[in-house]
Amino acid sequence: MPLLPALQAWWKEELRSPLPRTTLLRRSALCLLVLAPLMALQVQRRGQTISQEQQGQRDDTLAIMEAGLAVAGRASFDWGHWDKTYAFAQGRNPRFVSHDLWKGAVFEDGTVLILLRPDRSVALVHTAPTFQRPDFPDLIRCAQDNVGRITDTDTPLRLACREGDALYLGAATLVSNSDSTAPANSGTLVMLSPLLKQEYSQRIRNRLSTLQRDLVFLPDEGSASSPQLELIEPRIHSSGGRLLGLPRPDLLPLVTRSLLGDLPLLLAIPGLVLALRMVTQLERRRQRVRRLEVERRATQTIRSTCHALDQVFETALPDRGRADSRRILGRLSGASRSTDATGHRPSQRLEHLSERFQHVLQTASELALFDALTQLPNRRYFIEQLTETTRHHGEQQQWFAVLFIDIDKFKVINDTFGHAVGDGVLVSVCQRLRRVLRAGDFLARYGGDELAVIMDFADSSTADPEDLSTQARERAQAMVDSLSEPVRIGEQAINVSLSIGISLVDPAEQDVGLMMQRSDQAMYQAKRSRDSRIVGLDVLERTPQLGNYQLFNDLMAAIRHQQLQVVFQPIRDRTGELHGAEALARWHHPQQGWIAPTLFLDLAEQHRQMPKLGHELLCLSLDGFQQLQQRYPTLRLYLNLTPSQLLCAGLAASLLEQLQCRGLHPRQLTLELTEHSILEPDATVKQNLTQLRQAGARLALDDFGTGYSSLMLLKTLQPEVVKIDKSFTQAIHSDSGAVHIISLVAELGTRMGVQLVGEGIEDPATLNQLRDLGVPLFQGNALGRPTSLDAWLTGDQRRPTT
Template identity: 45%
Template sequence: MRPPVRALLQRPVRSWWKQERREHPRSQARKPLLLALLLLTAVLAWFMGRDLLVFAALVAVVLLVRAKVMLERRRQNLRQLQLEQKSSRRLRQTSHNLDAVLQQLGMPPDSFQRSEINFKVNQLASRMEWLLESARSLALLDSLTQLPNRRHFIEQVQIESARSKRSRKRFAVLFIDVDKFKAINDTYGHATGDRALVAVSQRLKDTIRAGDFLSRLGGDEFAVLMDLSAIKSNSEQTLKAHAHLFACRIMAMFEELANLGNVSIDIDISIGVNVVDPDSSDPEAILRQSDLAMDQAKSQQHARVAVFDVATAKGGYDDYQLYADLKDALRQGGFSMAFQPVVDKEQRLRGVEALARWRHPSRGFIGPDVFLDIAERYRMMRELGEHLFQLSLDGFLALDGALQQPGLRLSSNVSPSQLSDPQLQARLLGMLERTGVDPKRLTLEITEASILDRSATTEANLQALRAAGIELSLDDFGTGYSSLNLINTLQPNEIKIDRSFVLALHTDPYARQIVEVIAGMSTQMPLHLVAEGVEDEATFQALRKLGIQYFQGYLFSKPLPVAELAACYGAVIATGT
């Protein structure tokens, strides 16, 4: 223990220093160094002044940073230790779980294996690999027929396409469809329909060769990938002949009745054959070509086998591409509307018919009969029809505002699928209300075929539209199934005589007789008659004498954009309309 201060003052400094050195030798050894540092610090402080404070601050910052780094390292080491401990616990738990799983799978490990985690992991991995392979097999098989499904067939076509591209050896795809399968289901029930599909698959299995690949694509559709590599000749005609002969051999397997348990029935099939080009790599395109050939086979009256040919099937082959282009045109505003005048006996403007136009970027003008048919078949008529009707209303408003003619009417066409849409009346009346067009100025043109077998939805739509004041016109009258009974049930406000009768009025006595009958009928019923296709003055005068009230055709004007049509009647449409 060091002496108190009073004792130090009472003793001489020298004796005190000697005593301190004896009692605290290490402390005394450091004291000269400390004194020297203090002296040096005092001298530096005297000469450096404020610079020393800056230096001290820098030293403090460095020390703080170093302390922070060291602290972070310690934290990382601690976290690593915790992770290792957690991993160890997980390994121990996994070991126990693997023991339990292996025990349930019927593979109890012995005492040595229980301690070997790697062995148990390998055992479980092998088991899981077997289960995954089984699952993949199930995913590529059709559950009903146990044939490879569409996904598996697509994979096989991809493999075969790659091989064909390397070897230049071609192969064929046979697209097989069961004729009238829906009738079998509806008549005998779905259980019998399933047995029919199983019978078809079994007969196909019995027919195909060892190198061929059979698949059920879905529904009543099957496909065979036919190996043609063994045929020495690579001539397209020779390969098509072999494939056609093989399809006929398949067809022969279906000449006998099929015993489906409680019933025996005939099962007929149609086959489309496609000998695939070695440079073809799109399996969907390959199937589509085979499907087109199958459709051709179905349309034939006798032979139910057809071979795909690019030249004869080009229209159908491009069908889907045209549908894709149609969707793009709908999204990008690629459609326009032309208007053709409807005049009375004095050639005064009575109304206009809206006619849709589509100018394809590479194919040029495509008629409404083509793109409307595609829209119907690909179920996009609702969207397209609504868009075209909006274009009709916009153009009619612009034309009506420019002409300022009271009573001007708009005629617009309605497709069969639109009439069977439960939302037609709500959407159409809503569009009329938004645009401000009076429903009483609108005439909807309906074809005979669209109302021949009309449903309850179609009937409800017609009644609602008529109740709103919209008039109905029976278009193309005389070409389909027209009859007095049809006119009586529909009760149209207007009948349009088809242009084929009008054009043949002077050359075909039968056509003239039809027009005379229609004209005489109108005198007994409250109907307006419109003659389409009036192209010369003589026809116009003849129709007038027969009692036709309204006329439409190139004699008066071809279908024109709204601005051009307005200019023909001395009016101007504002730019941009």
């Protein structure tokens, strides 16, 4: 309906049945009584939140400033109590500036050292050449003004001084020897560092800039905190006897701006109420018009019938008129008492017709809602039942579970024994499941070899989700156990197993599609699992993004439009020389930004699209490596292969063909495999690895040490390379056990002729310790972050940049 006619119809309906004045006033007062306390609570809560956020940000920024003051205090004490500084202040160390100060790395961030004689004259001003100025008059004056405040040689005086627009923080201490036994009359040493340092990140610099603008220098030491200002404790001194302080935050403007941001929402609430009122009134008007139309048609029918009766009774042919009159009157008044030729009354015929109609309806209902083979409810019936269960349990605040069941290898059973045997297996499985289910459970055939169950916990004595999840797993295990004996179809005895996914449903949840999606996802994980045929994905374990089908669609579009990227992270030897590069997948989503590789790789695995994604990443990696070979001829490519890729029969042939097309040799390739990829025995996996190894490619066991079968794989796979997981390399500073394990693995690798790579190297100390333990190759951000192909081609990766 167009907007203007709809508004006109609504206004007419309002004029037709307006609200009484007393009702309108009563409802308005009720709304005010409800909204006023809510608004007051909202204002109070918003003020507390903003106050906590402001105080938290200020505390964090002050903590950074206090850390800088602490560092400056330690530096001033160390330099002021150095024997060489003391000797220079006594006039006995002429090489102090040229030999000692110029070696100090502390001045590279702009730190200024000021040495004052006992008479407060300047003996020395020093900083790094990059920050050198003709003089620092404001800093010197600030230092001179506070010399007399130092009372203890062991406690530096905290200072805050300005030089132009820049703020410097530091400390002053009396010059003495290293053990503080010399008389403290040789001068004063002041160390001042800029508040805004280049080494800080942009976020920290912005916060410190805001703090610098807010800082206030109080006029004298007698100033105390006020409702508008507060001193920074412990006190920080400045020139002219001033102290450093901060204004107290004014929360009223912030709260006001925040509430003004909610104004459109507040205005939308009356608009929504008005829209609902309009929709209700229009629906009421539509129903009244429809009722009037029905009444009009009924009235016309009655009038036409009466007219026909009048014509019969008033006809000019009396014989025909009397016959028609008797016939019509008989139908109107005595039909229920008359009988037909078979001796049945019309009422009996009508009853018989009603029974036949009910039978037809029942047959149609069974055809529409039940599966003809298993006599179980079908998918449509299951969705309707799940919707009703969701509504009912939501009202009763009761938990329930949705189970998704898949018959393992059912296609193989059909292909081996025929579809007739497969149908018999399906029927037998359904019969066994019926026997173990409880009265309140609902079993349906969802489609093909997939079954679904709505599990009810009405008879459970607990409402704790963890206990209910345990009960659901136990009852699912009973389903699995019901098939411990083979299914007999004729003379065939067929072993059948199930994979079951469980989704525990919160009473407040209403999204039926999401429930089925989670249980299907759990069932898929059960089919992939080595050690469990039952996987529960309850409310405590959900990963919403893995159930995001829109994100999966976007991933497929990214593959089609070639929007995926590959970056390369260097692998270096003990001398820091470049040995190889690992290809790593990246995806930048147009709206969500960078998506974690583990997320979109798991999405592809879940929707069985990993071969397509793997092929795209393989081509990107080889294209990039082909260009890298021209600049780094000895470089090796480390390429990751997923379990799904290894299960593809044509993987080896396709990979070798891609290498040949680009003029690359398999000897330049190292294939990284995880334990999960190769632990399950599979002929296709073995054939792919054998072909690639015979062609010259090397195999690397990735994330070594994280699985329980890592040592067994060293024997069965016999890889040329083993990559030590970062959970071990990053723990060597705090865990002696990790050190022993890496040492044993290094010795084992040497004896077996296996090349070791230490992953996750984040600092030089870890690199040096791994090098001492005998690890020959290294990978991590300390040796080079993952960078794009352009960065590799335009830069020089032969030596570490960090």
